[in-house]
Amino acid sequence: MLIYSLKRLLLMVPTLLGVLLLTFVVVQFVPGGPVEQYMAEAKAGTGNSAEGGGLSYRGAQGVDPKRLDQIKALYGFDKPAHERFFQMLGQFARFDLGKSFFQNKAVSQLLWEKLPVSISLGLWTFFISYLIAVPLGVAKAVRAGSRFDFVTTLLVLVGYAIPGFVMGVALLVIFGGQLQWFPLRGLTSSNWVELSWGARVVDYLWHIAMPVTAMVLGSFAVTSMLTKNAFLEEIRKQYVVTARAKGLDERQVLWKHVFRNALIPIITGFPSAFIGAFFTGSLLIETLFSLDGLGLLSYESVIRRDYPVVMGTLYFFTLLGLFTKLVSDLCYVWVDPRVKFD
DSSP states (O other), X not given: OHHHHHHHHHHHHHHHXXXXXXXXXXXXXXXXXXXXXXXXXXXXXXXXOOOSSSSOOSTTTTSOHHHHHHHHHHHTXXXXXXHHHHHHHHHHHTTOOOBOTTTOSBHHHHHHHHXXXXXXXXXXXXXXXXHHHHHHHHHHHHTTTSHHHHHHHHHHXXXXXXXXXXXXXXXXXXXXXXXXXXOSSOSSOTTXXXXXXXXXXXXXXXXXXXXXXXXXXXXXXXXXXHHHHHHHHHHTXXXXXXXXXXXXXXXXXXXXXXXXXXTHHHHTTHHHHHHHHHHSSOHHHHHHTTXXXXXXXXXXXXXXXXXXXXXXXXXXXXXXXXXXXXHHHHHHHHHOTTOOOO
C-alpha cells in the first residue's frame, strides 16, 4: 500500500499542473481582465471601450503610455504569459497563493476568512444527511417492497428532484417572509457579540436552519438508496442464510454481520462526501441567504477577473480534492482487508 500511495502522490503533480495550465491558458483569452476594468473605471464616461486579456485595447487611445505600463506592471501583465505562469507555480510550491487585485488581501487570508461559513454549511449538511439517510436505508432494506419503502422512496426522490436553490427560495418566502419564523440572511444577528454563550448557540442555529435544510433535502436520496441496495445485496448472500440457520436473532444478523459489510461503500465515500459538502453546491445557497463563504468568493472573483483569487482557490480545491480521492481509495483497504491494490 505504501508503494501505491507514493505512486498516487507522484501522479498528483502532473494532474495538478494540467489543471493549473489549462485554467491559466483559458484565463488569457477571457475578455475584460483587471487592467480593462481599471481603465474602464478611470475613463468612465469617455465612451471608449477595451477588450482582450489585459494586453490590447481599443480604448487605450489618448491614454498616457507610461500610465498604461504602470497599470500593467501593477497587475503583473508586463511580463510574458509563460513567465507569469512559472512564477505562479513557484509561489504555489511555497503555498503562497498570491494577493487579490481588488480586495488588497492575501488569497490565503481571504480563504481563511470565508472558511467558517462553508464549514458551518458543510458539517451540518454532511452529518444530518448521513445520520438520517443511513438508518433510513437500513429500514428500507428490511422492509423492501412494503408501503413504507414505497412512500419513503417517493419522498426522497421528490426531494432529490427539487434543486436546492428552489427549496431555498420557498423556505425564504414561506418561513422567512410570510411567517417570519426565521431570519432572511446571515449566520448570526447584529448583536451576536453582546449575547451570552447559550443565546449565541440558539441564535446561530436559528440562522443556519433554513440554509442547511435547503442543502440537506436533496442529499438524502443517493445515500439512502445506496445503503438500501448494499443491505439487500448482503442479505441475499450465503453467510446470512447460514447465520439464520444457526438460530441467530434477526437483529444480530443485521447489525453484527450484514451491517459491517454493507457499509463498506458508504464508509469509503466518507472522505470525499465530507470535503465535498464544504465546497460544492453552496454557491446559490450562500447567495440566497447572504452568506459570505467560499462559493460566493469564487464566483465573485471570476466575475471581477480577480485572477490571483481564481487560481489560488482552484489550486487549493484541486489539491484538497486529489488528497481526498487518495484517502477514499485507501479506505477500501482499511475497511476491507481483502482488497489488494496490486
